[in-house]
Amino acid sequence: MSFSNVLISWYRNNKRDLPWRNTQDSYLIWLSEIILQQTRVEQGLPYYLRFSEKYPNVESFANASEDQILRMWQGLGYYSRGRNMLKTAKVIQRDFNGIFPQAYADLITLIGIGEYTAAAISSFSSNEAKAVVDGNVYRVISRYFGISTPINSTLGKKEFQAIADELLDTKNAGEHNQAMIEFGALQCKPKSPNCSICPFQSSCFAYQHHRINDLPIKLKKLKIRERYFNFFLIDDGDEILIKRRDNTDIWAGLHDLPAIEFPERTELEVLLNHPDFTNWFNDKTVIQKSSKEIKHILTHQRIYARFVHLNNYNPSIIEKNGWLKIKKTQISDYGMPKLISEYLKNFLN
Known part of the structure; x- marks a missing residue:
């Protein structure tokens, strides 16, 4: 045959x-x-x-x-x-x-x-x-x-x-x-x-020839990139702020939360002094809590995410940054990365 x-x-x-x-x-x-x-x-x-x-x-x-x-x-x-x-x-x-x-x-x-x-x-x-x-x-x-x-x-x-x-x-x-x-x-x-x-x-x-575990041969993979995201869950009563990601990075076109990315793990004080943070928020901003670090594995990237819950922000940043204010009941209407949707699901429950 x-x-x-x-x-x-x-x-x-x-x-x-x-x-x-x-x-x-x-x-x-x-x-x-x-x-x-x-x-x-x-x-x-x-x-x-x-x-x-x-x-x-x-x-x-x-x-x-x-x-x-x-x-x-x-x-x-x-x-x-x-x-x-x-x-x-x-x-x-x-x-x-x-x-x-x-x-x-x-x-x-x-x-x-x-x-x-x-x-x-x-x-x-x-x-x-x-x-x-x-x-x-x-x-x-x-x-x-x-x-x-x-x-x-x-x-x-x-x-x-x-x-x-x-x-x-x-x-x-x-x-x-x-x-x-x-x-x-x-x-x-x-x-x-x-x-x-x-x-x-x-x-x-x-x-x-006892080579089952040797074949096939593949060239070495690309180096895994590690990224550290600080997502802001901006609680505005029955609404939160989200944003749409652009088409040049991971999760292109999906919605996530406003965030600041660092090349390495940082303490919360460093985040609070970042220029974007001081621009987006004000003296009345209260950090309600900060989540434990969550590890999210992608093919060539490792995402380490921290979710910072806070309220009060400078209203002008919504239009300036192209963010969206949506009702919490509308979250499921927006396509989001699993990392974000799972966290928000737990937050709402």
């Missing part, structure tokens, strides 16, 4: 029953693929179900506001995905007569859709012969063939794509691709794969 035949046989006996595998609707497949970028299936599934129920087609998605999309996206991270999806949905309404494309050549032109996602959508929806290469596929190929080229190098990407193209069952591309991804997720796992029941055991280079 060929590699693909063995793989597909394994897949049919072991695959998970996931809703996006029971459709050829390219819109729903796109929805699942974007949600699952940098996201585990267990975490992404409830988001997929909520999005597909509220926005069952590309037209309903395109008619949503950015705040509506980001509110539903809350907790998934990488919020640029949600914003790019909205842009793409609008483009499809305008340039594709509201019909979500299936062809790789069309998909690759859309915002937020790269080579992997275009290959996945086209092969899953129309069986187009495009091989997918994601982290799972890199791992399977690297171990099976004993390839030591770093998977995140330019040479590695070309080499692995070429092998994936060669392995592809062009007459059954969609199922082959699904099988490759699922095999890497369930069988050829990053840690402690169960090689004793692997159908490729006798021909796998890594298993035969």
